[in-house]
Structures are given as structure tokens and as C-alpha cells.
Amino acid sequence: MTNSTFLNAASPGPGSAVVITFGPDGKAEAKHVAANFSRMQFAQSGAVVGGQLNFTSQKAEDQTALSASSAQFNASGKPSTLQSAINDRRTGVPYRKLAIDLSGLSYSVANRIAAGEIKFSASNAENAAKVSDGAVSFASESLAALNLTHYVSDGSGTVGGYSGINFAKAQFLGDQIVGGHVEISIKSPNNLPTSNSKLHFTSVGLPTSMHTDVYSSNGADLKASTVTDFSAAVFDPRRHIWSGQVAATTSDPQGRVKAHAVVKYTNGAPVSAKNQTFGQAGQLLASIETDFAGAQFNNRNHVVNSSIAVRCFRPDGSLLSSATVTYDASGNPASRTTHMYKADGVTPLSTIVQDYSAAVFDHHRKVVSGQVKTTITPAGCYATTRTVRLYQGSHNYSAKTVTMLDAAGAPVQTTTTVHRPDGTLAQTVTHTSSTLATVTQYGIDGKTVIKTYTVDYGAASVSNGRVIGGSLAVQSVCGDQRPLATSRLAYLS
Known part of the structure; x- marks a missing residue:
């Protein structure tokens, strides 16, 4: 619902306008929109024949700037392009930039959008990295579908996945949803289904x-099903969750409950979350509590430039772990420090530090390329384990290097694993000393050992990790431990 006022009207067209939009209840003010017609072109009849319309929007309650936009009109009086700068709805700082092509639309006799599509692209306002692009399609004067291509976080233009919304089962009154449901599809970069959802709405267009x-x-086998309940959530006039809570229950394909989560909101942001996980027999496995007290959020309620505290409890209530997760300006994890505790929930067991600074994320904030380094230090400063996982365009890491360090930080043992694209283990290489390595190869199942090589570097000259002289002694055995060969490889100096 809107209420409009035209100001400074000059023949043959208006000079400016103020529009007030209302929330789902038709009473609470949602946004104030100010439009400037000074660069518009009008015919003597008052009809638009070209030019540019500039307009801004702000929150009704505190005047926080929400957006600034500029629309270009053609000689037929229809908008052709739109440039829009979207701000963070909490702070008013730049968040996204949109470039929108409106030339593919057709209109009804009442100048409503009747059919066609809007094409657009979105970029990060801070670094101009492309975030997504896509199209909104219309049919019979209503929304028909939204299709998006999402890109990974490094600005390379690499596709991170796809998503779509089908509005065919939604009920509309004009451009307002007044019931029914929409169907949401999420797909991987290789276009395989990741998830399908049905989001149901009330008669005033709020999710239920x-x-x-x-x-x-x-993309075919059902992994889990989640039912999310919005009935205890309170929405603001702009249809964002303002207070209350959202509950979600996840079940396996057999219908057994595997997890139950509740997120509580205050002043438009999450304040706490509790997630319980369950075993095959329905027994409680763990309870995870998240505290958002020190968090800052972006427009999608992703934590940015701040951290959250996460505690995990055993079924008996004892503390299993406590963690601090820090996020960067884009809402991706930057680091995670976890303290593990023994069964009494008090005695320290180890500290785990995960470094995501060299990782690249997709739009779900999952690592798809780069590397993640994990360091595990037992309590008492004993040997440390350092693990580096390498990702190459998939959520599954392609290689992993595990290095055991003594109390002084010197390498004791290093193991490197190589994985197939489907995540199964292909090979491990373990260095137990500077002169001895074991190479183990696995079958297609990633479990069956098919061949093992033992390589002795004792008589070799090595520089920068490469053999440059001397000789190598190699022994190979079959997966059932039958000796296959013994050889010596000599290098020219």
C-alpha cells in the first residue's frame, strides 16, 4: 500500500514526489520514497517521452538511507534501464549495486507490467565483485519466476551455483502475495539439484x-528434509523478522528426526540459537548454543566484521567445546578457534585453530577453492598437528597435508592425501623421516588398499624437495601385502 504526494508541480509534469509505503497490516509505515522529476521529459499532454527519474528510499522510523536509484525512460514513456545502490538496512552504508535492464517488459492498458522479463546483475558495493545475475519473468500481470546465477567470493566470475523461484502456486492480489506458496530450487555449479523448497505465505504475504x-x-538421492516454522516470528513493516523465533526440524529420508534448531530474534537480528542433534534411535547426541551478542549483520542477516560464540554440550550436559568464529566483511568465516574439553567438561583437552584467510567461498559461504589450515595443539604443549586442505572448485577438498610437529615445532611426520572429484580417497603419501616415505593407493571406493610403495631416500641428494642425485630404493606390495617388486632408481648428477 502506498500514499503519494506530488510537490512543485510545473506544467506539463511534476517536479518531485514523496511516497509512503505501508507494511502488511496496512498501518505501519515501511519506507519513505522521494522522487525527483527534474530530468524527466514530458509532452504537452503530460505524458512521459524520455529522460531520467531519480529516487531514494529510507526507513520510515529512523530515516536510515536504504537505496538510491536512477531510471532511464524511452520515448514511449516506459523505463528502459535502472541503476540502483542498495545500502545496509541497519547502518545505511553501501551494500550492493544493481544494474537492471527493463527493455524486455510489455505492459497492460493500465500501464502495469503484463509480461516479459527484467534482467539484472548485482555486485559488491565495496569491491565491485560480481555477486549474481539473472532475470525476473512475468506472465498475466503477475510474477512468474526468478532465476539467478551466483558467483564465488574472489571476484573471478567463477559460477558458485544457481537458484530459482517459481511463483506459479502463489496467490497474488495485484503485485502482493496473499497466500499459496512459492517453489525454490538450489543447484550446484554443474547444475545438479542441491535442494528444493516450498515456502508458504499468509493472506498478508508473510511466510508461515x-x-x-x-x-x-x-543430485538425486534424498539426504534430509527440513521443516521451518515461522509462526512465532514477528515481522517489521518491511517484512524482515523483527522479534520472536524461528524453529527448524531436520529428518532423514526414513523420517527420523536428526536435528532441531531454534533461532531467537530481537530488534531485527538473531540474538541466540540452540541446535540439538539426535542419533538413529532418537537419543540426544549434542546440544549447540550460539551467542550473537557481539555480532554485526548485513542485509541477509549474515554475520560480518565481527564474531560469534559457540558452545557444544554432551548429552549429560557437560561442556564438549567452546568456540569463537570470526567473519570478514563479506560474511565469510575468517577464523575459528575451538577449545575442546575432557568428559568432566572442565579439563582442557586441546585447542583447534582454523584459518580461512586463503579460502574462496560460494554464495552459501562454503569453501570451494583455495585452502584451509587447521592446527591442533593438545593441552600441555605436546606434539602439534597441522592440516592443510586444498580445494579446487568443489566443496570436497582435493588434497590434504597433515604434518605432525614436536613440542619445538619441528616436523615429525607429514601425510599428504589426494582425493578424487567425488571425495573418495585416491592416494596417501606419508613421510616418517627425511629419508623414508610410504605411498598408499586406494581403489575407486576410496577404502580398499590396492598398492603400497616404500621409498628410501637415504642414498639420494635432495634439494628444495626434489631429488637431484644419488639413488632411491623402492619396494612395492599389493593390497594383500604380497611383494610385487624391489627396485633402485639412480639419478644423474
């Missing part, structure tokens, strides 16, 4: 529940 089916990496 969502049912989501999640699929395994082959």
Missing part, C-alpha cells in the same frame, strides 16, 4: 512455513 528437501552430491 517452509519444507526443504536436501539432496546428496549426485
Whole structure:
């Protein structure tokens, strides 16, 4: 619902306008929009024949700037392009930039959008990295579909995945949803289904529940189903969750409950979350509590430039771990420090530090390329384990190097694993000393050992990790430990 006022009207067209939009209840003010017509072109009849319309929007309650936009009109009086700068709804700082092509639309006799599509691209306001692009399609004077291509976080233009919303089952009154549901599809970069959802709405267009089916990496096998309940959530006039809570229950394909989560909101942001996980027999496995007290959020309620505290409890209530997760300006994890405790919930067991600074994330904030370094230090300053996982365009890491360090930080043992694209283990290489390595190769299942090589570097000259002289002694055995060969490889100096 809107209320408009035209100001400074000069023949043949207006000079400016103020528009007030209202929330779902038709009473609370949602946004104030100010439009400037000074660069518009009008015919003597008052009809638009070209030019540019500039307009801004702000929150009704505190005048926080929400957006600034500029629309270009053609000689037929229809908008052709739109440039829009979207701000963070809490702070008013720049968040996204949109470039929108409106030339593919057709209109009804009442100048409503009747059919066609809007094409657009979105970029990060801070670094101009492309975030997504896509199209909104219309049919019979209503929304028909939204299709998006999402890009990874490094600005390379690499596709991170796809998503789509089908509005065919939604009920509309004009351009307002007044019931029914929309169908949401999420797909991987290779266009395989990741999840499908149905989001249901009330008669005033607020979400009531969502049912989501999640699929395994082959895009066909059902992995889990989640039902999200919005009935205890309170929404602000702009349809964002303002207070209350959202609950979600996840079940396996057999219908057994595997997890139950509740997120509580205050003043438009999450304040706490509790997630319980369950075993095959329905027994409680763990309870995870998240405290958002020190967090800052962006427009998607992702934590940015701040951290959260996470505690995990065993079924008996004892503390299993406590963690601090820090996020960067884009809402991706920067680091995670976890303290593990023994069964009494008090005695320190180890500290785990995960460094994501060299990782690249997709739009779900999952690592898809780069590397993640994990360091595990037992309590008492004994040997430390350092693990580096390498990702190459998949959520599954392609290689992993594990290095055991003594109390002084000197390497004791290093193991490097290589994985197939489907995540199965292909090979491990373990260096137990500076002169001895073991190479183990695995079958297609990633479990069956098919061949093992033992390589002795004792008689070799090595520089920068490469053999440059001397000789190597190699022994190979079959997966069932039958000796296959013994050889010596000599290098020219």
C-alpha cells in the first residue's frame, strides 16, 4: 500500500514526489520514497517521452538511507534501464549495486507490467565483485519466476551455483502475495539439484512455513528434509523478522528426526540459537548454543566484521567445546578457534585453530577453492598437528597435508592425501623421516588398499624437495601385502 504526494508541480509534469509505503497490516509505515522529476521529459499532454527519474528510499522510523536509484525512460514513456545502490538496512552504508535492464517488459492498458522479463546483475558495493545475475519473468500481470546465477567470493566470475523461484502456486492480489506458496530450487555449479523448497505465505504475504528437501552430491538421492516454522516470528513493516523465533526440524529420508534448531530474534537480528542433534534411535547426541551478542549483520542477516560464540554440550550436559568464529566483511568465516574439553567438561583437552584467510567461498559461504589450515595443539604443549586442505572448485577438498610437529615445532611426520572429484580417497603419501616415505593407493571406493610403495631416500641428494642425485630404493606390495617388486632408481648428477 502506498500514499503519494506530488510537490512543485510545473506544467506539463511534476517536479518531485514523496511516497509512503505501508507494511502488511496496512498501518505501519515501511519506507519513505522521494522522487525527483527534474530530468524527466514530458509532452504537452503530460505524458512521459524520455529522460531520467531519480529516487531514494529510507526507513520510515529512523530515516536510515536504504537505496538510491536512477531510471532511464524511452520515448514511449516506459523505463528502459535502472541503476540502483542498495545500502545496509541497519547502518545505511553501501551494500550492493544493481544494474537492471527493463527493455524486455510489455505492459497492460493500465500501464502495469503484463509480461516479459527484467534482467539484472548485482555486485559488491565495496569491491565491485560480481555477486549474481539473472532475470525476473512475468506472465498475466503477475510474477512468474526468478532465476539467478551466483558467483564465488574472489571476484573471478567463477559460477558458485544457481537458484530459482517459481511463483506459479502463489496467490497474488495485484503485485502482493496473499497466500499459496512459492517453489525454490538450489543447484550446484554443474547444475545438479542441491535442494528444493516450498515456502508458504499468509493472506498478508508473510511466510508461515517452509519444507526443504536436501539432496546428496549426485543430485538425486534424498539426504534430509527440513521443516521451518515461522509462526512465532514477528515481522517489521518491511517484512524482515523483527522479534520472536524461528524453529527448524531436520529428518532423514526414513523420517527420523536428526536435528532441531531454534533461532531467537530481537530488534531485527538473531540474538541466540540452540541446535540439538539426535542419533538413529532418537537419543540426544549434542546440544549447540550460539551467542550473537557481539555480532554485526548485513542485509541477509549474515554475520560480518565481527564474531560469534559457540558452545557444544554432551548429552549429560557437560561442556564438549567452546568456540569463537570470526567473519570478514563479506560474511565469510575468517577464523575459528575451538577449545575442546575432557568428559568432566572442565579439563582442557586441546585447542583447534582454523584459518580461512586463503579460502574462496560460494554464495552459501562454503569453501570451494583455495585452502584451509587447521592446527591442533593438545593441552600441555605436546606434539602439534597441522592440516592443510586444498580445494579446487568443489566443496570436497582435493588434497590434504597433515604434518605432525614436536613440542619445538619441528616436523615429525607429514601425510599428504589426494582425493578424487567425488571425495573418495585416491592416494596417501606419508613421510616418517627425511629419508623414508610410504605411498598408499586406494581403489575407486576410496577404502580398499590396492598398492603400497616404500621409498628410501637415504642414498639420494635432495634439494628444495626434489631429488637431484644419488639413488632411491623402492619396494612395492599389493593390497594383500604380497611383494610385487624391489627396485633402485639412480639419478644423474
